[in-house]
Amino acid sequence: MSGTGKKVVDVAFKAGRNIDWEGMAKLLVSDEARREFANLRRAFDDVNSQLETKFSQEPEPIDWEYYRKGIGTRLVDMYKEHYESIEVPKFVDTVTPQYKSKFDALLVELKEAEEKSWKESERLEKEIAEVQELKKKLSTMTADEYFEKHPELKKKFDDEIRNDYWGY
Secondary structure (H helix, E strand, O other): OOOOHHHHHHHHOOOOOOHHHHHHHOOOOOHHHHHHHHHHHHHHHHHHHHHHHHHOOOOOOOOHHHHHOOOOOOHHHHHHHHHHHHHOEEEOOOOHHHHHHHHHHHHHHHHHHHHHHHHHHHHHHHHHHHHHHHEEEOOOOOHHHHHHOOOHHHHHHHHHHOOOOOOO
């Protein structure tokens, strides 16, 4: 196997080990997302196994002596000479540099969206806790206690009474 192919397999194998599949799966909410995630993981595992099996094995060396006995020395030597003169070109990655900056920009955008999402989630959790607390106290709460927590409503009602607006 060529050195480049071996490196590709090693990188893919290491990448597969570093992915926290269970952690990502816990973040999924809908059944459709879980199905798509399972398909992604299955496809990733398939590609990884193909890389490991097909490209990690060295080709078997050619037994030139065996062919010399059956075919003849001159023809086998000619094939051997041509076979050994073949140079497999090394892979030069020209695509990654083009998309690296775009990918990095997307990562920054993703981090910002994640932070915004966490802040919104915290705000909503506080709001849920307030509503649950209000729900528990609602049956015994007086109007003054409610207006203490919501002064904007008290002002609105006071303005309506002062302006003689009774809603009809």
